[in-house]
Amino acid sequence: MQALGRLKTGQMNKSEKAYSDHLFLQQVAGEVAWYKFEGVKLRLADNTFYTPDFAVMLADGQMQMHEVKGFWQDDARAKIKIAADMYPFQFIAVTKKSKKAGGGWNREEF
Template structure:
C-alpha cells in the first residue's frame, strides 16, 4: 500500500481587489466623487454611491440621480452634478423632488471652480 500523499498548499499573498470608484463618471462627477470620498473618510458623511438608485417618475419615465449621499444621521440626499443644465434634466429632478418629499434633492453646478447649489 502506498503512503498517503500530502498536498502542499501554496501560500499566496492576500491581495485586495482594486475598485475604480470613478468608473463611468465624467470629469465634473469625478471631482464631486473625490470630495464625497474625502468627506466620508473624514467622518462628515456616512456613505455615498454613484448612480445607485433609479426612481420611477411615471410610466416609461425614470430618473437616476448622479449621487446618493447618506449623512451621519442616515438621511438621504440625491445630488445631480452638472456642468450645464438641459431642460429635461431640470424637469426630472423637480418631478422627483415633488414625488419623493422624504428625500432631499440638490443640484450642484460648477462655476469658476466653485459649486453652486440649487435645492429642490
C-alpha cells in the same frame, strides 16, 4: 449647446469624478456615511425614470440625491423637480465653481 455623447452607464465624466472626490473627503471627515454613483433609479411615470448622479447618506442618516451639472437641459430640470415632489429625499444639484471664483461647488436645493 448639445453634449457630444453620453458616457456608458456607470462611467463618470470629469465633473462627476471631481464631485466623487469631494464626497470622499466629506466621508473621511465624518460628514457623509455612504455614497454611490448612479446607485438609485427612481420611477417618475410609466416608462419614465430618473437616476441621480449620486445617492448620499449623511452621517445623521438623512438620504440625499445629488445631481452634478455643467449646464441644465429643460428635461433634466423637470425630472429633478418632479422627483423632489414625489420622493422623501432632499435633492441637490451642484455645479463646479471656477478656480477664479475660489473653486468648490455651487448648490441648488429642490
